[in-house]
Amino acid sequence: xxxxxxxxxxxxxxxxxxxxxxxxxxxxxxxxxxxxxxxxxxxxxxxxxxxxxxxxxxxxxxxxxxxxxxxxxxxxxxxxxxxxxxxxxxxxxxxxxxxxxxxxxxxxxxxx
Amino acid sequence: xxxxxxxxxxxxxxxxxxxxxxxxxxxxxxxxxxxxxxxxxxxxxxxxxxxxxxxxxxxxxxxxxxxxxxxxxxxxxxxxxxxxxxxxxxxxxxxxxxxxxxxxxxxxxxxxxx
Numbered sequence: 001x002x003x004x005x006x007x008x009x010x011x012x013x014x015x016x017x018x019x020x021x022x023x024x025x026x027x028x029x030x031x032x033x034x035x036x037x038x039x040x041x042x043x044x045x046x047x048x049x050x051x052x053x054x055x056x057x058x059x060x061x062x063x064x065x066x067x068x069x070x071x072x073x074x075x076x077x078x079x080x081x082x083x084x085x086x087x088x089x090x091x092x093x094x095x096x097x098x099x100x101x102x103x104x105x106x107x108x109x110x111x112x
Numbered sequence: 113x114x115x116x117x118x119x120x121x122x123x124x125x126x127x128x129x130x131x132x133x134x135x136x137x138x139x140x141x142x143x144x145x146x147x148x149x150x151x152x153x154x155x156x157x158x159x160x161x162x163x164x165x166x167x168x169x170x171x172x173x174x175x176x177x178x179x180x181x182x183x184x185x186x187x188x189x190x191x192x193x194x195x196x197x198x199x200x201x202x203x204x205x206x207x208x209x210x211x212x213x214x215x216x217x218x219x220x221x222x223x224x225x226x
Contacts, residue, residue: 032213043114043202043217044155089155095213098143098206099168102155 002027004092006103013110019077021106023090026071030092034100035064035075038087047088048075080110115139116205116218124224130191133221137184137205143167144186145206145215146178150199161186193225 005024013019023033034049050057050064050073057064063076077084087107091100115138125131137144146158157170161180172178175193180186190197200222204215 034214036217043116043219045114046214046216049214091155097168098160098213098215099145099157099170100147100155100204100215101157104154 002101004090004101004103006090006106008106009104010107011109013080013108015080015082015110015112017080017110019080019084019108019110020074021088021090021108022072022074023092023103024070024072025092025101027092027094028071029094030101032093032095033064033066033073034091034093035062036089036091036102038089038105044089077108080108082110082112084108085110114216114218116203116216118201118203118218118221120221121219122222122224124226125193126226127193127195129193129225130189131193131223133188133190133201133203133223135186135188135203135205135218137186137203138207138216141205141207141216142184143206144180144184145204146172146186146188147202147204147217148199149202149220155202158188190223195225198223198225 035047036044037047038044061078066073090103117136119134142163144161149155158172160168178188200220202220204217206215
């Protein structure tokens, strides 16, 4: 029940295209859903996060869509750029507990 | 740069040895979390400290322990090391204390056990 399932494992997108990564969770007590971006040799960097009281959050080219009834959320990267090539992790937590439960990660390659 | 620092960046040691990883949180953050990243297990929560007190444990082995000191830096101690302990170890800090929220990760320590 603590798992977060992420798909796809890898993704190749052309420059300018839309990258979509999906995550699903079971624990309805989760109330915080962040996305992290990780480059090789670096720590995960917080990209964008959402709480379950909203269905969408947009920051620049990055959008989280959240479907509470389906227990799913997704990251959309608009106008994908080669510099977006990285591994992306979704996560979920119960805010009062703090610990993050991570998905398995998606390796994104944006081709020029 | 997240403002979280970790030392050392790389650590190579032999099986059976003991190592200490150090983390300094962002200025003002009271919470420190430790995570392990390996190819087969992904990113896994190990332990959470808030203002010097242990708040939660995850999948942390008994051979591993942690502390948070009065200046809020934290250390993760790994003992009786095994080959399978080779991984990246990250700490993260949070400004929201007991209520979690945004966590900012350090650059990690890559541990190689030979």
